[in-house]
Amino acid sequence: MQTQINGITIAYSDQGNGLPIVMLHAFPLNRTMWAAQEKVLSSRFRIITIDLRGHGESDAPLWHYTLEQSADDVNALLDYLSIPQAVFVGLSMGGYILFAFYRKYAARVKGLILADTKAQADTVEGKEGRFQMAQTSYKKGPSAIVDTMLSKLLSPETIQTRPSLVQQVRTIIENSQISGIAGDLMAMAERPDSIPLLNHITCPTQIIVGELDQATPPSDARLMADHIPNARLAIIPNAAHLANMEQPEAFNHIVATFAQELSERIDSQ
Ligand code: MLT
Numbered sequence: 001m002q003t004q005i006n007g008i009t010i011a012y013s014d015q016g017n018g019l020p021i022v023m024l025h026a027f028p029l030n031r032t033m034w035a036a037q038e039k040v041l042s043s044r045f046r047i048i049t050i051d052l053r054g055h056g057e058s059d060a061p062l063w064h065y066t067l068e069q070s071a072d073d074v075n076a077l078l079d080y081l082s083i084p085q086a087v088f089v090g091l092s093m094g095g096y097i098l099f100a101f102y103r104k105y106a107a108r109v110k111g112l113i114l115a116d117t118k119a120q121a122d123t124v125e126g127k128e129g130r131f132q133m134a135q136t137s138y139k140k141g142p143s144a145i146v147d148t149m150l151s152k153l154l155s156p157e158t159i160q161t162r163p164s165l166v167q168q169v170r171t172i173i174e175n176s177q178i179s180g181i182a183g184d185l186m187a188m189a190e191r192p193d194s195i196p197l198l199n200h201i202t203c204p205t206q207i208i209v210g211e212l213d214q215a216t217p218p219s220d221a222r223l224m225a226d227h228i229p230n231a232r233l234a235i236i237p238n239a240a241h242l243a244n245m246e247q248p249e250a251f252n253h254i255v256a257t258f259a260q261e262l263s264e265r266i267d268s269q
Contacts, residue, residue: 001013005076006072010053013038013048016042016045020048021041021255021259023049025091026116026153027185030057031056032056037248040252053073054179054180062179065184067191071103071105084108087113088101088111089113089255092215095115098112099191111258113208116210118223119197119198119227122188130189142174150166152214153241154166155246158240201228204230204258207228209234209236211235212239213240213243215240239251
């Protein structure tokens, strides 16, 4: 499905009934990375997955991107769908966007699931790496960043033994638009440190991380769990950065348990 939001086309899927769960994807992927969550969780919850601006079937305008702007897109989509409040799942860049969303729209957040993400801003070297990646994809096309990204996103074992999953991720990256890739790299490089926000997060929060995640390792997840009041932490074995794709059953179980508890709490109020 598609709609016009903040001057561009935003694509999304909306399946199932019950407590709404909004899922924000990683960089440089799109909403199809949530297929295994959508399939299983939409039998119990209303699952909304969004192609963030710059990705998938949404427009990728050639302009300056910010994570706050993506948060504004999500907010406007929820207005359009008449959803006052939801549970939000953000994986990696999706998590960075959730911090921006929480700063502006905390009243909309029933619960937060922060997966394979981190609260710290980029280091100087991290920003330089983003600049280099933007130049490489601009000069040579998105396929030139696939191998670097794959080794960051998936575990070595997955890369060796699960060719169809590797191909799925490869195809998504290869089909990404340069404007979206460069726009998001700049947006992520400019994002603020969210550590000071953490102890102001008052909604129920679940943190998830793949035990083999090197991009946003378990130590980053523990830091968030230590600072967000009453946050829970789950570490998924045999998963790296895209834990929801590598270990969908474990990931779905954590999300379903968290959302079910929230639903029951809402029903008893
Ligand atoms: C992601 O998966 O969204 C990216 O790895 C985030 C990042 O580059 O910081």
